[in-house]
Amino acid sequence: xxxxxxxxxxxxxxxxxxxxxxxxxxxxxxxxxxxxxxxxxxxxxxxxxxxxxxxxxxxxxxxxxxxxxxxxxxxxxxxxxxxxxxxxxxxxxxxxxxxxxxxxxxxxxxxxxxxxxxxxxxxxxxxxxxxxxxxxxxxxxxxxxxxxxxxxxxxxxxxxxxxxxxxxxxxxxxxxxxxxxxxxxxxxxxxxxxxxxxxxxxxxxxxxxxxxxxxxxxxxxxxxxxxxxxxxxxxxxxxxxxxxxxxxxxxxxxxxxxxxxxxxxxxxxxxxxxxxxxxxxxxxxxxxxxxxxxxxxxxxxxxxxxxxxxxxxxxxxxxxxxxxxxxxxxxxxxxxxxxxxxxxxxxxxxxxxxxxxxxxxxxxxxxxxxxxxxxxxxxxxxxxxxxxxxxxxxxxxxxxxxxxxxxxxxxxxxxxxxxxxxxxxxxxxxxxxxxxxxxxxxxxxxxxxxxxxxxxxxxxxxxxxxxxxxxxxxxxxxxxxxxxxxxxxxxxxxxxxxxxxxxxxxxxxxx
Amino acid sequence: xxxxxxxxxxxxxxxxxxxxxxxxxxxxxxxxxxxxxxxxxxxxxxxxxxxxxxxxxxxxxxxxxxxxxxxxxxxxxxxxxxxxxxxxxxxxxxxxxxxxxxxxxxxxxxxxxxxxxxxxxxxxxxxxxxxxxxxxxxxxxxxxxxxxxxxxxxxxxxxxxxxxxxxxxxxxxxxxxxxxxxxxxxxxxxxxxxxxxxxxxxxxxxxxxxxxxxxxxxxxxxxxxxxxxxxxxxxxxxxxxxxxxxxxxxxxxxxxxxxxxxxxxxxxxxxxxxxxxxxxxxxxxxxxxxxxxxxxxxxxxxxxxxxxxxxxxxxxxxxxxxxxxxxxxxxxxxxxxxxxxxxxxxxxxxxxxxxxxxxxxxxxxxxxxxxxxxxxxxxxxxxxxxxxxxxxxxxxxxxxxxxxxxxxxxxxxxxxxxxxxxxxxxxxxxxxxxxxx
Numbered sequence: 001x002x003x004x005x006x007x008x009x010x011x012x013x014x015x016x017x018x019x020x021x022x023x024x025x026x027x028x029x030x031x032x033x034x035x036x037x038x039x040x041x042x043x044x045x046x047x048x049x050x051x052x053x054x055x056x057x058x059x060x061x062x063x064x065x066x067x068x069x070x071x072x073x074x075x076x077x078x079x080x081x082x083x084x085x086x087x088x089x090x091x092x093x094x095x096x097x098x099x100x101x102x103x104x105x106x107x108x109x110x111x112x113x114x115x116x117x118x119x120x121x122x123x124x125x126x127x128x129x130x131x132x133x134x135x136x137x138x139x140x141x142x143x144x145x146x147x148x149x150x151x152x153x154x155x156x157x158x159x160x161x162x163x164x165x166x167x168x169x170x171x172x173x174x175x176x177x178x179x180x181x182x183x184x185x186x187x188x189x190x191x192x193x194x195x196x197x198x199x200x201x202x203x204x205x206x207x208x209x210x211x212x213x214x215x216x217x218x219x220x221x222x223x224x225x226x227x228x229x230x231x232x233x234x235x236x237x238x239x240x241x242x243x244x245x246x247x248x249x250x251x252x253x254x255x256x257x258x259x260x261x262x263x264x265x266x267x268x269x270x271x272x273x274x275x276x277x278x279x280x281x282x283x284x285x286x287x288x289x290x291x292x293x294x295x296x297x298x299x300x301x302x303x304x305x306x307x308x309x310x311x312x313x314x315x316x317x318x319x320x321x322x323x324x325x326x327x328x329x330x331x332x333x334x335x336x337x338x339x340x341x342x343x344x345x346x347x348x349x350x351x352x353x354x355x356x357x358x359x360x361x362x363x364x365x366x367x368x369x370x371x372x373x374x375x376x377x378x379x380x381x382x383x384x385x386x387x388x389x390x391x392x393x394x395x396x397x398x399x400x401x402x403x404x405x406x407x408x409x410x411x412x413x414x415x416x417x418x419x420x421x422x423x424x425x426x427x428x429x430x431x432x433x434x435x436x437x438x439x440x441x442x443x444x445x446x447x448x449x450x451x452x453x454x455x456x457x458x459x460x461x462x463x464x465x466x467x468x469x470x471x472x473x474x475x476x477x478x479x480x481x482x483x484x485x486x487x488x489x490x491x492x493x494x495x496x497x498x499x500x501x502x503x504x505x506x507x508x509x510x511x
Numbered sequence: 512x513x514x515x516x517x518x519x520x521x522x523x524x525x526x527x528x529x530x531x532x533x534x535x536x537x538x539x540x541x542x543x544x545x546x547x548x549x550x551x552x553x554x555x556x557x558x559x560x561x562x563x564x565x566x567x568x569x570x571x572x573x574x575x576x577x578x579x580x581x582x583x584x585x586x587x588x589x590x591x592x593x594x595x596x597x598x599x600x601x602x603x604x605x606x607x608x609x610x611x612x613x614x615x616x617x618x619x620x621x622x623x624x625x626x627x628x629x630x631x632x633x634x635x636x637x638x639x640x641x642x643x644x645x646x647x648x649x650x651x652x653x654x655x656x657x658x659x660x661x662x663x664x665x666x667x668x669x670x671x672x673x674x675x676x677x678x679x680x681x682x683x684x685x686x687x688x689x690x691x692x693x694x695x696x697x698x699x700x701x702x703x704x705x706x707x708x709x710x711x712x713x714x715x716x717x718x719x720x721x722x723x724x725x726x727x728x729x730x731x732x733x734x735x736x737x738x739x740x741x742x743x744x745x746x747x748x749x750x751x752x753x754x755x756x757x758x759x760x761x762x763x764x765x766x767x768x769x770x771x772x773x774x775x776x777x778x779x780x781x782x783x784x785x786x787x788x789x790x791x792x793x794x795x796x797x798x799x800x801x802x803x804x805x806x807x808x809x810x811x812x813x814x815x816x817x818x819x820x821x822x823x824x825x826x827x828x829x830x831x832x833x834x835x836x837x838x839x840x841x842x843x844x845x846x847x848x849x850x851x852x853x854x855x856x857x858x859x860x861x862x863x864x865x866x867x868x869x870x871x872x873x874x875x876x877x878x879x880x881x882x883x884x885x886x887x888x889x890x891x892x893x894x895x896x897x898x899x900x901x902x903x904x905x906x907x908x909x910x911x912x913x914x915x916x917x918x919x920x921x922x923x924x925x926x927x928x929x930x931x932x933x934x935x936x937x938x939x940x941x942x943x944x945x946x947x948x
Contacts, residue, residue, distance in 0.1 A: 040814075048845055052802070060744045082793065103855070235929070252934075259928040269763055271761050287924075287925060307768075317826075321932070324895050327925075329915035341770065351769045359884060406769040425819060426822065458862065459863065
């Protein structure tokens with residue numbers, strides 16, 4: 001199918017008046033990963049045997065329009081697509097059989113084919129002013145990663161800003177050639193095509209999700225960039241609405257177009273070469289009427305080699321508007337941190353950071369209709385000031401530290417990474433060291449080892465220390481084509497010895 | 512009388528001229544013998560070039576231009592730009608580099624051939640296999656060609672000036688009356704010009720700050736204005752024999768430091784097109800929609816340790832994983848989820864004992880508190896039915912209210928836009944729902 005697609009596109013461009021596209025570059029790429037490993041429960045029992053195969057096939061045709069040599073303002077047209085097959089041959093057959101009530105997992109598919117992206121992109125039309133994308137594509141900005149089928153048009157003005165508008169259908173799991181990766185969280189949804197309508201009422205049917213968005217973005221200036229973005233997505237079709245546990249009411253259905261998500265965000269960064277920079281972002285969830293994300297970073301350049309930064313990150317979980325979890329009380333996270341990076345020379349760099357996570361304490365019990373704290377009916381932790389404090393296991397804040405060092409020289413890279421996090425939920429401390437080297441530009445070798453220790457504050461019997469090592473080797477038979485095999489051995493007291501075999505084959509044919 | 516005076520002067524001059532010659536020539540000869548030859552470095556004695564003479568955009572202290580863009584050169588020549596551009600010779604840049612005013616590609620050779628030197632040095636470079644030296648010392652081969660030995664005949668060390676890995680049109684810049692120093696610095700103050708006199712990227716941005724749609728001829732800031740476009744669909748080519756390109760610190764603070772993976776969100780979230788200049792989607796989706804655990808993010812044995820981190824830093828999980836599909840699928844299959852099928856293998860109880868987790872009174876470790884802090888962790892295992900069973904208005908728990916403080920203030924808008932979640936827990940006739948209608 002893919003060769004026909006490419007041929008069709010090339011033929012279409014030719015018909016549109018680019019018969020002598022001398023600058024055309026085309027490529028075909030394929031990445032295949034085979035993974036074999038066990039998933040074991042903390043009791044040591046092997047609960048899943050995973051024999052996974054993931055393979056992708058990508059095609060690209062670039063610079064489809066003929067351009068005079070050296071004319072960098074000439075319009076440019078390209079096409080790009082990637083298809084993926086992701087399978088788990090270790091899955092039990094009953095897991096994907098709706099008639100097998102004892103094993104069936106709604107939504108699980110042992111082998112999934114999805115179209116990751118496939119779009120035609122135009123740039124610099126109308127003397128550099130017009131750009132467009134048609135097809136399945138990603139949008140990445142302060143609102144996060146998102147994918148949709150449709151069209152996007154951007155107009156770049158000479159006045160240092162550009163305007164972008166897009167619309168189409170959000171990529172939704174359960175629809176053909178789609179995965180749920182980029183849809184809003186909080187709804188268990190997928191293809192119910194072969195289900196009895198009475199079974200698994202919690203598993204919602206997938207339906208098309210119309211969406212549109214606009215963005216206003218700065219253009220041209222390199223020391224300052226900002227993007228204001230807005231996006232609205234609709235849920236459509238039927239959705240199960242059931243008092244699941246009471247038994248007083250049967251399954252019922254709500255139908256109709258409704259908001260899935262509606263958010264506006266702004267991100268900005270500015271840098272002065274000899275001083276430092278600032279970055280900030282904010283997301284406002286219009287449906288929830290709440291700011292769900294704020295981040296900021298202030299960087300100071302202390303000479304040419306040292307950068308020190310102060311960071312702030314605020315996060316509140318948010319979900320699809322179909323989800324009940326939007327309305328559950330949540331404690332926003334507030335991370336404050338300091339970070340530093342030192343470039344000793346062109347080979348060696350070291351970075352480290354320390355963060356403190358502060359939870360914004362809401363009252364734990366309250367009257368949702370008056371907004372006033374409830375009269376402590378259930379909590380034994382009154383503050384005496386009319387509110388309730390968030391009880392802890394004696395650890396009101398989370399502390400997080402990171403350290404990383406990298407030495408590289410040509411075809412050799414050494415990395416050392418360490419992380420420590422301590423909090424009410426648990427502690428985790430550990431470090432990795434790795435060495436990657438390419439001999440004679442084609443023989444690849446890597447070795448990695450690590451020691452990690454964790455304590456689960458909710459389940460103390462799950463504490464463990466793990467030692468691991470990875471040995472890998474490969475052969476690079478062209479610049480972007482190589483084969484690799486990696487052997488991983490993990491040892492901890494909970495699951496004993498675990499092994500993982502990973503084989504990778506990457507092939508690129510093209511310029 | 513006048514005749515005798517002239518005769519005396521003549522005798523004196525004949526007598527003293529040799530003395531004068533000795534007085535001047537000997538010190539000069541001594542000086543020549545002790546001072547280093549000029550023209551083999553930008554400044555005598557390899558003194559550092561003052562920052563104000565370097566190309567605009569040079570760091571202070573300077574470490575030279577990019578090794579990747581301008582690969583290492585070998586210039587086995589002796590040349591003194593300051594002398595040639597000074598009053599003595601009076602040459603201009605164009606005298607020796609006329610092609611710099613018409614060149615459209617960086618692959619053009621702009622170094623003058625020996626023929627240009629012949630005009631003053633009396634040499635003859637017309638036939639490079641039979642170069643004829645000039646009459647005086649300045650015309651000898653060794654005067655300019657370092658390491659030249661007469662026994663080598665016409666063989667001289669070759670210049671190695673690899674082409675710059677960039678797009679550059681000298682003519683466009685010259686036509687706009689952009690003078691040579693504007694990119695190359697004060698070469699007229701220096702002797703030998705080296706890589707250090709090649710442009711710095713930061714200096715380009717003193718002009719290149721215009722968007723794509725600016726009038727033709729304006730200095731656009733798009734990366735491929737100066738960088739070679741990638742033939743594989745990337746905005747620019749980053750991999751060269753001389754190394755690979757990565758952004759400098761001062762450009763969106765995007766230096767790829769060892770911790771860049773932890774802080775790249777702020778850069779990509781603001782300007783993903785900036786990243787797309789070097790990276791195709793595939794590079795990003797290897798993690799953000801990946802199927803193989805990236806070692807740069809998750810260490811080995813992560814399967815066993817992930818619950819702790821998933822509860823501590825759910826916002827990080829969310830950037831690559833969707834709770835109600837990626838996480839839930841696996842948790843249902845392994846039997847850790849409450850809604851797992853009957854024969855899914857039992858992994859043991861995940862939560863603390865019931866007395867702590869769900870019984871009254873609430874105490875540290877109660878699921879109500881844990882859910883407030885780690886709602887994403889709940890959603891990664893539970894379907895909404897699991898919560899509604901107790902928290903639903905008619906649930907077995909009698910409707911323990913899970914709403915956040917001040918919920919009612921905004922619920923009318925939410926109900927109007929999507930009432931579905933309300934009806935999951937409340938009957939349409941529920942008096943509480945009426946407050947949001």
